[in-house]
Amino acid sequence: MGDVLVFAEYFGEHFPKTTLVAVNAGLELAKKRGGSCLAVVAGADVGALASELAKFGVSKVIALEHPALKDYLADAYAIAISALVKKLGSEYLLATATAVGKDLMPRLAARLDAPMASDIVAINDDNTLVRPMYAGNALATIEMEGLIKVVTVRATAFDAAQPSGSVAPVEKVPAELDDGALKMQFVAFNQTKSDRPQLTEARIVVSGGRGLRSGENFKTVLEPLVDELGAAMGASRAAVDAGFVPNDLQVGQTGKVVAPELYIAVGISGAIQHLAGMKDSKTIVAINKDPDAPIFSVADFGLVADLFKAVPETVEELKKLKHS
Amino acid sequence: MKILVPVKRVPDPATTIRVLPDGSGIATDNIKWVINPFDEIAIEEALRIKEKQGSGEIVLCSIGQITWQEQLRTGLAMGADRAILVKSDQPLDTLAIARILVKVVNDEKPDLVILGKQAIDDDSNQVGQMMAEMLGWPQATFASQIEFADGKCKVTREVDGGLETIAFPLPAVVTTDLRLNEPRYASLPGIMKARKKELKEIAAESLGIDLAPRLRIKKLTAPPKREAGRKVESAAELVQLLHSDAKVI
Numbered sequence: 340m341g342d343v344l345v346f347a348e349y350f351g352e353h354f355p356k357t358t359l360v361a362v363n364a365g366l367e368l369a370k371k372r373g374g375s376c377l378a379v380v381a382g383a384d385v386g387a388l389a390s391e392l393a394k395f396g397v398s399k400v401i402a403l404e405h406p407a408l409k410d411y412l413a414d415a416y417a418i419a420i421s422a423l424v425k426k427l428g429s430e431y432l433l434a435t436a437t438a439v440g441k442d443l444m445p446r447l448a449a450r451l452d453a454p455m456a457s458d459i460v461a462i463n464d465d466n467t468l469v470r471p472m473y474a475g476n477a478l479a480t481i482e483m484e485g486l487i488k489v490v491t492v493r494a495t496a497f498d499a500a501q502p503s504g505s506v507a508p509v510e511k512v513p514a515e516l517d518d519g520a521l522k523m524q525f526v527a528f529n530q531t532k533s534d535r536p537q538l539t540e541a542r543i544v545v546s547g548g549r550g551l552r553s554g555e556n557f558k559t560v561l562e563p564l565v566d567e568l569g570a571a572m573g574a575s576r577a578a579v580d581a582g583f584v585p586n587d588l589q590v591g592q593t594g595k596v597v598a599p600e601l602y603i604a605v606g607i608s609g610a611i612q613h614l615a616g617m618k619d620s621k622t623i624v625a626i627n628k629d630p631d632a633p634i635f636s637v638a639d640f641g642l643v644a645d646l647f648k649a650v651p652e653t654v655e656e657l658k659k660l661k662h663s
Numbered sequence: 664m665k666i667l668v669p670v671k672r673v674p675d676p677a678t679t680i681r682v683l684p685d686g687s688g689i690a691t692d693n694i695k696w697v698i699n700p701f702d703e704i705a706i707e708e709a710l711r712i713k714e715k716q717g718s719g720e721i722v723l724c725s726i727g728q729i730t731w732q733e734q735l736r737t738g739l740a741m742g743a744d745r746a747i748l749v750k751s752d753q754p755l756d757t758l759a760i761a762r763i764l765v766k767v768v769n770d771e772k773p774d775l776v777i778l779g780k781q782a783i784d785d786d787s788n789q790v791g792q793m794m795a796e797m798l799g800w801p802q803a804t805f806a807s808q809i810e811f812a813d814g815k816c817k818v819t820r821e822v823d824g825g826l827e828t829i830a831f832p833l834p835a836v837v838t839t840d841l842r843l844n845e846p847r848y849a850s851l852p853g854i855m856k857a858r859k860k861e862l863k864e865i866a867a868e869s870l871g872i873d874l875a876p877r878l879r880i881k882k883l884t885a886p887p888k889r890e891a892g893r894k895v896e897s898a899a900e901l902v903q904l905l906h907s908d909a910k911v912i
């Protein structure tokens with residue numbers, strides 16, 4: 340059986356939980372197929388990062404290096420990683436379905452002439468995979484055919500890999516890349532500033548919808564609740580489209596998928612596209628003034644109330660609880 | 664500028680999707696079919712580019728059954744110039760779709776391909792990126808702004824943690840995100856005009872492309888249903904239950 344190669348994305352000097360989820364899914368896939376699981380970290384100078392990743396149970400980490408890999412760009416990364424996959428003879432190439440994973444993996448699949456499954460949520464014993472379709476209204480059991488297969492993993496469907504107690508070897512590989520042939524150019528990254536936890540890493544997520552009515556209300560009404568809980572903030576598409584909050588806070592079918600311990604939906608109706616991004620949360624709370632809002636059909640605890648009254652009261656109650 | 668916009672026919676996002684009991688697919692009896700919302704955004708963007716530049720041609724392309732003409736006509740009514748339907752009755756995977764679209768690109772030679780980031784039925788998010796690689800073109804996925812300056816295309820992309828801007832020369836592939844624009848409705852004169860616009864049909868089998876799917880769906884199942892819990896009377900009760908019952912705070 341061939342090996343599984345995990346593409347390990349990083350932010351700055353660390354690996355987010357989403358990457359460790361891909362490592363874990365890669366380890367599970369390799370175990371079921373009887374091969375081993377390797378990981379690749381790509382960049383200009385990634386030796387330290389590769390050594391960090393070597394603690395998480397993979398059998399080897401490749402530090403794939405080239406100056407042109409400093410900033411992520413699809414064309415350069417696709418060339419460098421496809422060459423590595425061919426050299427290693429990997430059978431599966433796997434990454435998490437983050438913005439980078441979604442951008443890069445299909446390009447790699449085309450370059451490797453490989454079929455690709457997006458966003459898988461389970462690996463079956465018979466080598467089939469499971470992925471959601473139709474905003475999560477159907478689960479498809481799928482089968483792929485080819486010497487190489489490409490997969491992205493839904494971050495909420497697998498646990499993060501843990502340090503294994505041993506350290507795998509790290510191999511530095513210079514990327515085979517002709518920068519002259521590259522056409523894409525990085526211009527700027529406008530980072531959303533926030534001191535709050537990442538949406539995809541947080542134990543608690545508080546999301547606001549159109550019911551909040553303005554960006555100002557997100558600040559004065561919702562944020563006190565978010566911060567009292569030490570939560571990450573999310574939003575519905577309607578709130579993002581209206582410009583209340585930044586785009587990358589959108590939770591749903593076409594935004595981020597989250598599954599925290601606690602998800603609190605405030606002034607969100609619960610359209611199917613929104614549910615697709617949060618319905619696997621462990622405990623769901625809905626605060627909405629409309630008793631018939633569909634969000635209540637998935638909520639463990641529903642509070643039918645005006646949010647402008649209920650949210651400040653909830654903050655007060657949380658403070659009382661803390662001091663009791 | 665000549666722009667190609669691939670268009671997929673999908674169930675209206677407001678439709679409730681039900682999996683058939685035998686797992687062979689979804690129930691299609693009560694479905695209203697529409698242009699994939701992200702492709703609608705792609706058509707709108709192509710129209711705006713053409714309007715801004717004062718010239719150009721917008722060609723739509725679908726790979727599907729004869730019924731897909733309906734959505735192509737809607738796109739023509741929005742203002743696209745002509746359409747191509749590559750007819751196929753078989754299930755095709757994303758690799759095959761991308762290969763067919765690349766063949767159409769090689770015949771039509773557009774400067775730009777704009778398409779949806781994801782089809783809301785299969786939720787794959789693959790075809791644009793695959794096309795870009797097969798063509799050896801730059802790609803800009805999840806676009807929330809497209810600009811042309813100094814012979815280059817500059818795209819702002821919705822990525823994790825913020826907005827990224829990249830630049831590249833044309834030809835290129837761009838995939839749309841929700842904030843790129845708000846699509847117009849087809850006007851009555853637009854609908855009248857669309858009837859006379861060219862809608863060419865080609866048989867997929869005639870293209871000499873290997874269409875055998877390499878990804879196959881063995882069965883569909885309905886996801887486990889989440890049961891509604893209980894209603895609480897007050898914020899105090901809510902916090903109490905989250906603490907003592909759910910033990911999450």
Ligand SMILES: Cc1cc2nc3c(=O)[nH]c(=O)nc-3n(C[C@H](O)[C@H](O)[C@H](O)COP(=O)(O)OP(=O)(O)OC[C@H]3O[C@@H](n4cnc5c(N)ncnc54)[C@H](O)[C@@H]3O)c2cc1C
Binds near residue numbers: 574593613616
């Ligand atoms: C292609 C496509 C992709 C999409 N992708 C996504 C996605 O990824 N994520 C997503 O979220 N949506 C997505 N949507 C949009 C989705 O269909 C809904 O339109 C959206 O989720 C609605 O947002 P909302 O619940 O905030 O607004 P609304 O549906 O308008 O709901 C507002 C809610 O607030 C309540 N409310 C109002 N005032 C108060 C008050 N004072 N107190 C308490 N409650 C109050 C109302 O009762 C109502 O239930 C997508 C749609 C399409 C077509």
Ligand SMILES: Nc1ncnc2c1ncn2[C@@H]1O[C@H](COP(=O)(O)O)[C@@H](O)[C@H]1O
Binds near residue numbers: 670701702785787
């Ligand atoms: N059968 C098809 N015909 C035309 N375009 C398609 C077809 N399937 C997918 N596409 C295009 O590819 C985009 C991404 O689809 P997907 O990769 O399937 O999520 C869609 O938004 C369409 O623009």
